[in-house]
Amino acid sequence: MRASFLFFALGFLAGCAEKESARFRLTGTVTFDGKPVPFGDVLFTPDGSKGNSGPQGIAHIRDGKYDTGALDGKGVGGGPTVVRVTGLTGPNGKLICEFEMPADLPKGEGKHDIVVPKGGAKGQKGPDI
Amino acid sequence: MTSKRQGFTLIELLVVIAIIAILIGLLLPAVQKVREAASRMRCSNNLKQVSLALHNCHDTQKSFPKNPYVGTAAQLPGLGWHFYILPYIEQTNIYKLGDPLQSGYSAGTPNVVLGNQMVSTFLCPSSTNIESSSAIDSPGGGRLAKTTHYYGNAGPKGTNLTLNQLYPVNTAGAGQGGLAAGGILPFMVTVVNQAGMTPIPAPSSITLNDIKDGSSNTLLVFEMSWIGLEVAPGSFRAWQRGFGWNNDSNCSKNVTNAMRTVKYNGGGNYNDISMGSNHTGGCNVSMADCSVRFLRDSIDLNRVLLPMASRDGGEVFSD
Numbered sequence: 001m002r003a004s005f006l007f008f009a010l011g012f013l014a015g016c017a018e019k020e021s022a023r024f025r026l027t028g029t030v031t032f033d034g035k036p037v038p039f040g041d042v043l044f045t046p047d048g049s050k051g052n053s054g055p056q057g058i059a060h061i062r063d064g065k066y067d068t069g070a071l072d073g074k075g076v077g078g079g080p081t082v083v084r085v086t087g088l089t090g091p092n093g094k095l096i097c098e099f100e101m102p103a104d105l106p107k108g109e110g111k112h113d114i115v116v117p118k119g120g121a122k123g124q125k126g127p128d129i
Numbered sequence: 130m131t132s133k134r135q136g137f138t139l140i141e142l143l144v145v146i147a148i149i150a151i152l153i154g155l156l157l158p159a160v161q162k163v164r165e166a167a168s169r170m171r172c173s174n175n176l177k178q179v180s181l182a183l184h185n186c187h188d189t190q191k192s193f194p195k196n197p198y199v200g201t202a203a204q205l206p207g208l209g210w211h212f213y214i215l216p217y218i219e220q221t222n223i224y225k226l227g228d229p230l231q232s233g234y235s236a237g238t239p240n241v242v243l244g245n246q247m248v249s250t251f252l253c254p255s256s257t258n259i260e261s262s263s264a265i266d267s268p269g270g271g272r273l274a275k276t277t278h279y280y281g282n283a284g285p286k287g288t289n290l291t292l293n294q295l296y297p298v299n300t301a302g303a304g305q306g307g308l309a310a311g312g313i314l315p316f317m318v319t320v321v322n323q324a325g326m327t328p329i330p331a332p333s334s335i336t337l338n339d340i341k342d343g344s345s346n347t348l349l350v351f352e353m354s355w356i357g358l359e360v361a362p363g364s365f366r367a368w369q370r371g372f373g374w375n376n377d378s379n380c381s382k383n384v385t386n387a388m389r390t391v392k393y394n395g396g397g398n399y400n401d402i403s404m405g406s407n408h409t410g411g412c413n414v415s416m417a418d419c420s421v422r423f424l425r426d427s428i429d430l431n432r433v434l435l436p437m438a439s440r441d442g443g444e445v446f447s448d
Binding site: 021047098 | 398
């Protein structure tokens with residue numbers, strides 16, 4: 001009798017756990033004009049125009065590589081995603097490239113190499129704001 | 130002969146002391162948690178005051194504060210809405226120091242000196258960073274200006290899933306991610322839409338009647354104070370600033386990124402910085418009916434956060 005009450009109470013508690021959509025670790029390289037991008041970040045936004053929704057991922061670029069599992073990174077949700085790359089020469093450095101491109105990411109841990117086309121070139125200091 | 134025992138033995142005393150010590154040990158970690166809970170309550174009270182001030186301003190001026198963008202060639206950056214609500218939070222004396230017809234932070238104007246004033250209603254007590262991250266709006270003397278942790282909802286940027294079309298965004302300000310126009314405290318209410326869209330006539334300033342989605346369903350002000358934003362190139366600027374020369378919107382932000390995700394990166398994302406706070410698990414926001422809510426940081430971006438930021442998108446959402 002007491003045990004059944006306990007299970008009943010536990011059943012209620014189980015309902016309190018919050019369901020969060022899954023995040024997957026994504027790694028890869030970022031190149032621009034054939035050369036690795038030294039610094040910056042990559043933002044993975046679920047593509048609403050293709051009906052996708054879920055968590056937004058971010059990763060920081062260090063020496064041409066990114067890893068959403070690294071410090072300050074957040075895993076991606078997968079599916080149709082808008083990938084936004086901001087490449088800099090270094091911390092507080094010159095802006096090399098800034099580009100947005102669509103991608104279809106795996107629904108699981110994966111690898112996605114990013115090649116920023118020439119159209120994404122910036123080559124200037126970010127404005128002083 | 131019977132002798133009555135007087136007082137306690139040493140063992141009894143030690144047991145009592147040990148029990149008290151255990152109780153204090155249980156209490157101490159709880160006190161730290163209470164402190165954060167108190168900060169969170171103060172923060173939600175600040176948001177309530179700010180929202181009520183915006184409503185009082187609306188009652189007097191018949192619209193929410195306009196964020197002036199004076200002149201097209203000179204692009205004179207005006208003062209932001211924080212300045213215009215000062216009389217409604219009993220800070221008239223600071224209000225009198227400013228000049229709305231002049232630039233928000235140019236050297237030599239009375240407005241740049243406003244950065245010296247710390248308005249505690251604009252600061253979340255859970256955040257230790259209360260200064261501007263840039264020397265560009267310094268009030269002089271090598272000091273950094275005081276900042277704010279509460280930002281107006283300029284509107285969503287992305288795709289409206291209900292209508293399957295893009296949310297309205299001004300092409301002006303594109304250098305920093307554009308200026309969203311579908312919120313309550315946007316910078317430009319005359320909408321020049323993104324390329325390929327027909328311009329939508331917008332009201333000259335936002336009133337409560339323009340909030341077609343319902344005032345209790347639309348974001349008014351949110352917190353942007355999470356730890357990490359101060360890391361160079363920092364995301365904070367002087368509290369009185371409105372819209373600046375370099376397309377930067379300072380007192381209102383676009384809602385386009387998930388909570389606690391995107392910082393200013395020195396490139397073109399200044400207007401798109403994520404909302405978020407140092408409170409555990411989410412951040413405080415206020416809705417256009419002045420109610421203050423706590424949003425979880427796992428909230429769905431495209432299905433909840435963007436619809437919540439739009440004032441007339443016709444979306445259905447539940448959080």
